[in-house]
Amino acid sequence: MSEKIGVYVCHCGSNIAGKVDVEEVANWASDLPNVEVARDYKFMCSSLGQELVETDIKEKGLTRVVVAACSPHMHERTFRGACARAGLNPYLFEMANIREHVSWIHEDRDEATAKAKALVSAAVHRVAHHEPLEPMRAEINPATLVVGGGVAGIQAALEIADAGYPVYLVEREPSIGGHMAQLDKTFPTLDCSACILTPKMFDAGSHKNITLLSYSQVEEVDGYVGNFTVTIRKKARHVVEDKCTGCGICTEKCPKRVVDTVFEAGLGYRKAIYRPFPQAVPKYPVIDTENCIYFERGKCKACQMFCPTGAIDFEQEDEIVTVEVGNVILATGYDLFDPRKIPQYGYGRLANVFTSLEFERMVNAAGPTGGKIVLRDGVTEPKSIAIVHCVGSRDKNYHEYCSKVCCMYSLKFAHLVHERLPEAEVYNFYIDIRTPGKGYEEFYHRLLEEGTHFIRGRVAEVTDAARRPGEEGKLIVQAEDTLVGMQRRVPVDMVILSAGVEARRDADEVAHLFGISCSHDNWFIEKHPKLDPVATMTDGVFIAGCAQGPKDIPDSVAQGAAAAARVLGLITQGEVEIEPVRAIIDEERCSGCRICNTLCPYNAIDFIEDLGVSRVNPALCKGCGTCVAACPSGVITGAHFSNEQIMAEIEGILVSPDGRETVLVAA
Amino acid sequence: MMASESTQPSPPRTFFEEVMAKTPGGEALRLCLQCGTCGGSCPSGEDMDYSPRRIFAMVEANMKDKVLRSNTPWNCVSCYYCTERCPQEIPITDIMYTLKRMAIAEGLYEDADAPDWSQTFIGLVEQYGRSFELGLATRYHLTHRPLGKLRLGTFALDMLRRDRLALTPRPIKNMAQLKTILSKAKELEGAR
Amino acid sequence: MKYAYYPGCSLERSAASYHTSTMAVAGRLGLVFQEIDDWNCCGATEYFAINLLPAYALVARNLALVPNDLTELTAPCSACYVNLKKTDKYMGKYPDLATQVNQALVAGGLHYDPGRLQVRHLLDVIVNDVGYQKVAEQVVKPLSGLRVAPYYGCLVVRPGNGFDNPEHPTSMDRLLRVLGAEVVDYPLKAQCCGGHMTQISADVAYELIRRLLHNAAEYNADLIACVRPMCQLNLDAYQSNVNRHFGTDYHTPILYFTQLMALAFGMSAKEAGLGSEIVSAHVALSKIGVEMPKQEKGKPRKRPNKQALPMPTMPDEEA
Incomplete structure (x- = not known):
C-alpha cells in the first residue's frame, strides 16, 4: 500500500506547545511510513491552518490526512470539511488528541512529547487503512414530542407550534403547569407566578398545532432522528372529556378527602375526584382510583349521581396512543x-x-x-x-x-x-x-x-x-x-x-427509554456543557429545564426555547445527515445468539425472527463498537472501526519514540 | 493496578500538612467549606475557646502554637456528631485526636486535666492490659487534683457500696505479648 | 447463632449488671457468646489522644485473638464497639495503617486481616439477627405501664455504623415496645452524656447530663434505658452531683436495655442484675405487672382542629 499522508501538529498557542515539543513531533513524524509531509502550525483550526491542509492535498496529492491537535469533539468536523473542500473523502482523515490527552494532563515535557509522538504514530498507522465513506440521509418528520408540561416544556411546545408544526405535549399529571404553577411569587421581580404562567398554559391547551396528552406517560420509543415512533399510555381519567364541562360539581359532592401530596405539597387536601387547581389545563378532573370510595368498596358514585352531563365513566380504561415524530424534547423537571x-x-x-x-x-x-x-x-x-x-x-x-x-x-x-x-x-x-x-x-x-x-x-x-x-x-x-x-x-x-x-426519581428510566445518559446524580447529560447545552448524544433527542440540572424559571424558559430552535432547524432542513460510522453484521455467518441485541446501548440491533439473525439499524447505530467486541462469532464489523484499522492503530502506538523497535506490553 | 509502584508521600512541609498526614483520611480537611456545621453540632462547643471550624481555619493558616494551646480538642467528647454531619465528610473527631497527640508531643497544652487523665488511663492499661477504675480514680484525682477528692469520696463510696469498684487490678494473662506489641507500635509510630 | 464476645473492662465490675443481664437474655434467645480469651482494654476514648499506632494495635490484638471459626464479634459497650469496628474499617481503608498495625501484632505472634470479622453491637445483634418477633415470643411479663426513655448516646450509631439512623435511631424504641413498655418520644436520645468529661471538666459533663435528665423528666419517663456503661455511670452515679450542682431534684433510674428484657422475659431481679444502680429503680419497677389506671400521656399530640394543616409523617413511623 502506498498512501501519501500529510501530518499537521498544532501548537494551539501555548496550550499544546507549552508542554509538547511540537516541532520535534512533526520532524519525527516525517519519518513514519507513508508520510509525505509533516508540519507544525500555530493554530491549525484557523483558516490559514485549514488552507495549509487543502493546498497540500491539491499540490502534493495527499491521500490521507492526520491532524494532531485537540479533541475530535472540538474540530474533527473542521478538518473533515477542509479535506472535503480539497476533494478528499472526509473519512480519510484522522485526528490525534494531543491536548486533552497529553498537554493538559502531563507535567513532564519529555514524557508529554513522547506520548504525543505515540498518538501521532497511531493515527498515521490507522489512517492508512481508512476507507472512503458516504454519510446517510434521513427525512425529518415535522411533528415533535415534548415530554413534560412544566414551563420549559410549555415554552418549547409553543415555539414549535407557533412556527406551524405539530406538537404532542405529554404530561404525567392531570394538568400541565409543573412546579411553576405551585409557586406564589417569582424572584426577583415578585411577579405573580400563576398570572404569568396561566396564559401560556391556556395557549398550550388550545393551540391548533398542539395535541395535549395529559395524565399520560410515554411507554415505548422506537426509531431514530427524523422518524421516532412513540407509544403513550393515556391513563383513564374516568371522566369523558367530550361530555365534561368542567363545572366542578363532582368534586364538590365527592365525600372522600385526601392529603394532596403533589400540587399542595402535602399541606392541603383534595377530593378523590379532583382538578389539581382552578386554572388547570385541561379543565377536566380525574378520579384517583386508589382513594375513590367506589373503587375501594364498590359503592358511592356520588360524582356520577350529581354530574349534570353524565361524564363520569367508572368503566373507562387506559388508552394506548401511538404517534410518529421527528424529534423529542425532554423537559421532565425535578x-x-x-x-x-x-x-x-x-x-x-x-x-x-x-x-x-x-x-x-x-x-x-x-x-x-x-x-x-x-x-x-x-x-x-x-x-x-x-x-x-x-x-x-x-x-x-x-x-x-x-x-x-x-x-x-x-x-x-x-x-x-x-x-x-x-x-x-x-x-x-x-x-x-x-x-x-x-x-x-x-x-x-x-x-x-x-x-x-x-x-x-x-x-x-x-x-x-x-x-x-x-x-x-x-x-x-x-x-x-x-x-x-x-x-x-x-x-x-x-x-x-x-x-x-x-433529579426525578425515575430519571434514569426515562433516559434509558429515550437512549440518552444521566450524570451520577441522575441529571440528563447534554452533548456539550457549554456549546451544546440542549442537545444530547442521541440525535433528535433534546433536553430542557431542570431535567438537565438545577435552574430557575428564566433559564428553564430559555432552554425550552433553545431546544425548540434546534428542532425547528432540523425540521426546516427536511432531512438530516447521519454519520456512516456504524456496525454491520455479516448475516450469513450470524448465529442468532442475540448477545449484541441486549448489549447495544442505543437499541439499534433488531433480531429478525424469520431469518434467525440480528441486523443493525444503520440510522440508530452510533458506531460505539460494543457489539463488535462482544460478538462471539466475530461477524460484526464496525465501519471506520474495522479490526484492521484498530490493529494498525495499536501497532502505531507501540512504535517507540525513536521510531524503530516495537515494544509489546501485556495489558 | 499499580500497587507495587506505591509512591512515598513527600514529608509534610507545614503544620496544616502535618495534621492531615497524621490523621487517617485527614486530606479531606482541604475540603472544609467553613460552614460551621461542626461548631453548631458540638455538645461541648460552648466551652471551647475556638469552635472546631475556627480551629480548622487556624490549622490551614498554620497557626500551630495557638491551635495546640487551645482547649478545643480537649473538650471534644468524641460524640461524632460533627463527623456524621460534615457536608464534606471530614473525619473531624479523628482530627481532634491528632491535635491532642500533637499537643502532648509538643508539650503545648495549657489545661493539664484532660491530657493527664488520658495518660493516667493509658498508663494503667499499659501496665495491666485492662482499665482499673479505682486505681485510675485514685491515681488521677489524688496526684492531680487533691481538692477533688471529697467529691470522689462520695462517688467511690456509692460505687463500692454497690460492689461496682474492684479493689485490686486484674492483669491479663499474656501481658508480655501486649507489651511487645505496644512497644513495636510505638517504635513504628516514632518512625512515621 | 454463635458470636465472639468482647465484654470490655466495665462489664467486669462497674457494669457487671449489663454482663449478667446480657448473658441471661442471650441464653433465652439462643445466642452463644464465646468470650475472647485474654482480651485487653480497647483504649476507650483515651489512647487515640496519646498514640495513634499503639491505639490501633491495642484494639487489633483483640480482633486477632478471635478464633478463626468465628466471623462475628459482638460488644455490648458502644465505645468498645466503635473502637473495634473502626480499627477493622480503617485497616481495610488505609493499607499503610494495616501494614504497620500488623507489624506490631506480628511482634507478639499475631496477625489480623481487615474484613475478617463483622463487628456488631449487642443491640444490633438482638434486633436484627434475633429479630423483634423472636424477642416478642419470649415476653411473659410485659412492661405495661412503664414509661421508658430510650437513650442511645453517641457511639452505638455514630460514626455511621449502619444498623440504625445516626441522628434519629429507632431500633431500641421498637425493641422496648415489643417488651410492652411505653416508649417516650425522647428527642435527646442520641445526644452526648459527656463521656469522660465527668472526670476532667465536671461542669461541662454536668450540663450535658442535666439536659438528658431534664428532657426525660419533661416527658415523664419512669426510667432511662441505655446501651453503654459510660452513659449509665454518668447518668446514674453522677445524678446526685448534678442535682447538687444545679439545685435540681431528679430521681431517674438508669438501666441497661438488657435488664428490661430480662424482666419482661420473666426473670428475677437478681438474674436481671438489678440492685447495683445508684439511683434506685424500686419505685419505677413497682409499676410493672401491676394493673395501673390509664395514665395521661406525657405530651399528647394535640387533636388537630378543623383548620389544622396536614402533618407529614416519617417513612419509618410504625403504629
Whole structure:
C-alpha cells in the first residue's frame, strides 16, 4: 500500500506547545511510513491552518490526512470539511488528541512529547487503512414530542407550534403547569407566578398545532432522528372529556378527602375526584382510583349521581396512543429533596417545620391557608421564622451540588414574611448567599434593608428540647454563627427548610427509554456543557429545564426555547445527515445468539425472527463498537472501526519514540 | 493496578500538612467549606475557646502554637456528631485526636486535666492490659487534683457500696505479648 | 447463632449488671457468646489522644485473638464497639495503617486481616439477627405501664455504623415496645452524656447530663434505658452531683436495655442484675405487672382542629 499522508501538529498557542515539543513531533513524524509531509502550525483550526491542509492535498496529492491537535469533539468536523473542500473523502482523515490527552494532563515535557509522538504514530498507522465513506440521509418528520408540561416544556411546545408544526405535549399529571404553577411569587421581580404562567398554559391547551396528552406517560420509543415512533399510555381519567364541562360539581359532592401530596405539597387536601387547581389545563378532573370510595368498596358514585352531563365513566380504561415524530424534547423537571432524610432538621417529627414547597403553597392566595402564614395548627401566626438554606444541597451525604435556586427563593420567603407579618423576626441561616443573576444581588440588598437577620452558619439541628428559659414551646435552631465564632440557639415558632432540587426519581428510566445518559446524580447529560447545552448524544433527542440540572424559571424558559430552535432547524432542513460510522453484521455467518441485541446501548440491533439473525439499524447505530467486541462469532464489523484499522492503530502506538523497535506490553 | 509502584508521600512541609498526614483520611480537611456545621453540632462547643471550624481555619493558616494551646480538642467528647454531619465528610473527631497527640508531643497544652487523665488511663492499661477504675480514680484525682477528692469520696463510696469498684487490678494473662506489641507500635509510630 | 464476645473492662465490675443481664437474655434467645480469651482494654476514648499506632494495635490484638471459626464479634459497650469496628474499617481503608498495625501484632505472634470479622453491637445483634418477633415470643411479663426513655448516646450509631439512623435511631424504641413498655418520644436520645468529661471538666459533663435528665423528666419517663456503661455511670452515679450542682431534684433510674428484657422475659431481679444502680429503680419497677389506671400521656399530640394543616409523617413511623 502506498498512501501519501500529510501530518499537521498544532501548537494551539501555548496550550499544546507549552508542554509538547511540537516541532520535534512533526520532524519525527516525517519519518513514519507513508508520510509525505509533516508540519507544525500555530493554530491549525484557523483558516490559514485549514488552507495549509487543502493546498497540500491539491499540490502534493495527499491521500490521507492526520491532524494532531485537540479533541475530535472540538474540530474533527473542521478538518473533515477542509479535506472535503480539497476533494478528499472526509473519512480519510484522522485526528490525534494531543491536548486533552497529553498537554493538559502531563507535567513532564519529555514524557508529554513522547506520548504525543505515540498518538501521532497511531493515527498515521490507522489512517492508512481508512476507507472512503458516504454519510446517510434521513427525512425529518415535522411533528415533535415534548415530554413534560412544566414551563420549559410549555415554552418549547409553543415555539414549535407557533412556527406551524405539530406538537404532542405529554404530561404525567392531570394538568400541565409543573412546579411553576405551585409557586406564589417569582424572584426577583415578585411577579405573580400563576398570572404569568396561566396564559401560556391556556395557549398550550388550545393551540391548533398542539395535541395535549395529559395524565399520560410515554411507554415505548422506537426509531431514530427524523422518524421516532412513540407509544403513550393515556391513563383513564374516568371522566369523558367530550361530555365534561368542567363545572366542578363532582368534586364538590365527592365525600372522600385526601392529603394532596403533589400540587399542595402535602399541606392541603383534595377530593378523590379532583382538578389539581382552578386554572388547570385541561379543565377536566380525574378520579384517583386508589382513594375513590367506589373503587375501594364498590359503592358511592356520588360524582356520577350529581354530574349534570353524565361524564363520569367508572368503566373507562387506559388508552394506548401511538404517534410518529421527528424529534423529542425532554423537559421532565425535578423533584424536591425530601428533608426527612436529614432527621436532625425535624421535618416529619416537629409539626412546625415546613418544606419550601409547603411554604410556597401556604403563601399562595389560592393555597390551603388562603395565603395566611400560620403554624401547623392552621391558626397561630408565627412571631419568628427561621429559613434554613442548603437542605440536601452542598452536602456529600446527600447532593454535592448547589441547587442554585434556594438562596433566591429563601430571600423571597423572607420578603413575603416581612410583607404579611411585619412584626415577625426572620432569620436566614446560610453558608454563602449566592445571587448571580439579573437583579438578584439587588434583591438581596433589599432584604438587608427590610431587616432580615442573616446568620452565616449551616444549621446543625432543629429541636424542641428546651435547654434554657425562653426556649420552652419553641423550635430551637442550633448553629454556629461563623462570623461570631460561637454556637447560637435561636428559638423560633416556625422553621422553613429550603430543600434543594434533585433529579426525578425515575430519571434514569426515562433516559434509558429515550437512549440518552444521566450524570451520577441522575441529571440528563447534554452533548456539550457549554456549546451544546440542549442537545444530547442521541440525535433528535433534546433536553430542557431542570431535567438537565438545577435552574430557575428564566433559564428553564430559555432552554425550552433553545431546544425548540434546534428542532425547528432540523425540521426546516427536511432531512438530516447521519454519520456512516456504524456496525454491520455479516448475516450469513450470524448465529442468532442475540448477545449484541441486549448489549447495544442505543437499541439499534433488531433480531429478525424469520431469518434467525440480528441486523443493525444503520440510522440508530452510533458506531460505539460494543457489539463488535462482544460478538462471539466475530461477524460484526464496525465501519471506520474495522479490526484492521484498530490493529494498525495499536501497532502505531507501540512504535517507540525513536521510531524503530516495537515494544509489546501485556495489558 | 499499580500497587507495587506505591509512591512515598513527600514529608509534610507545614503544620496544616502535618495534621492531615497524621490523621487517617485527614486530606479531606482541604475540603472544609467553613460552614460551621461542626461548631453548631458540638455538645461541648460552648466551652471551647475556638469552635472546631475556627480551629480548622487556624490549622490551614498554620497557626500551630495557638491551635495546640487551645482547649478545643480537649473538650471534644468524641460524640461524632460533627463527623456524621460534615457536608464534606471530614473525619473531624479523628482530627481532634491528632491535635491532642500533637499537643502532648509538643508539650503545648495549657489545661493539664484532660491530657493527664488520658495518660493516667493509658498508663494503667499499659501496665495491666485492662482499665482499673479505682486505681485510675485514685491515681488521677489524688496526684492531680487533691481538692477533688471529697467529691470522689462520695462517688467511690456509692460505687463500692454497690460492689461496682474492684479493689485490686486484674492483669491479663499474656501481658508480655501486649507489651511487645505496644512497644513495636510505638517504635513504628516514632518512625512515621 | 454463635458470636465472639468482647465484654470490655466495665462489664467486669462497674457494669457487671449489663454482663449478667446480657448473658441471661442471650441464653433465652439462643445466642452463644464465646468470650475472647485474654482480651485487653480497647483504649476507650483515651489512647487515640496519646498514640495513634499503639491505639490501633491495642484494639487489633483483640480482633486477632478471635478464633478463626468465628466471623462475628459482638460488644455490648458502644465505645468498645466503635473502637473495634473502626480499627477493622480503617485497616481495610488505609493499607499503610494495616501494614504497620500488623507489624506490631506480628511482634507478639499475631496477625489480623481487615474484613475478617463483622463487628456488631449487642443491640444490633438482638434486633436484627434475633429479630423483634423472636424477642416478642419470649415476653411473659410485659412492661405495661412503664414509661421508658430510650437513650442511645453517641457511639452505638455514630460514626455511621449502619444498623440504625445516626441522628434519629429507632431500633431500641421498637425493641422496648415489643417488651410492652411505653416508649417516650425522647428527642435527646442520641445526644452526648459527656463521656469522660465527668472526670476532667465536671461542669461541662454536668450540663450535658442535666439536659438528658431534664428532657426525660419533661416527658415523664419512669426510667432511662441505655446501651453503654459510660452513659449509665454518668447518668446514674453522677445524678446526685448534678442535682447538687444545679439545685435540681431528679430521681431517674438508669438501666441497661438488657435488664428490661430480662424482666419482661420473666426473670428475677437478681438474674436481671438489678440492685447495683445508684439511683434506685424500686419505685419505677413497682409499676410493672401491676394493673395501673390509664395514665395521661406525657405530651399528647394535640387533636388537630378543623383548620389544622396536614402533618407529614416519617417513612419509618410504625403504629
